[in-house]
Amino acid sequence: MIIFLYSIAAAVVLIYLPFLVVGYARVRVGYDISAPRAMFDKLPPYAQRATWAHQNSFEAFMIFAAAALMAYVTSVNSPTAAVAAIAFIVARLLYSIFYIVNIPLLRSLMFAIGSLSSGTLIFLSIIQATR
DSSP, X not given: OHHHHHHHHXXXXXXXHHHHHHHHHHHHHOOOTTOTTGGGGXXXXXXXXXXXXXXXXXXXXXXXXXXXXXXXXXXXXXXXHHHHHHHHHHHHHHHHHHHHTTOHHHHHHHHHHHHHHHHHHHHHHHHHHTO
């Protein structure tokens, strides 16, 4: 199913969306090109949270990309798998938003949904591969 490949591409984009917020904040506080990481403590709290959302997106992407590729390679073709791939993308988008605006409960819920989505794809791939 092509949805797995599209969802991987979308997940790549989602890694960098929070970093746009970080970039905006860096410009506002005076970006120091010679020490970009040293200015983290100067960033406002929302930009610090955006940095953490950006970093977490890399971690979640690795698992999801592997899961989506497993589903693609094993020819998983079910509505459940398609929903899982789309749910991951929506959950990760909302995860970053809720992280940046500081709504921890909803952020944690989106993290759980994203993780469950990846786990579902892995499970379905293993089932498909053993048939």
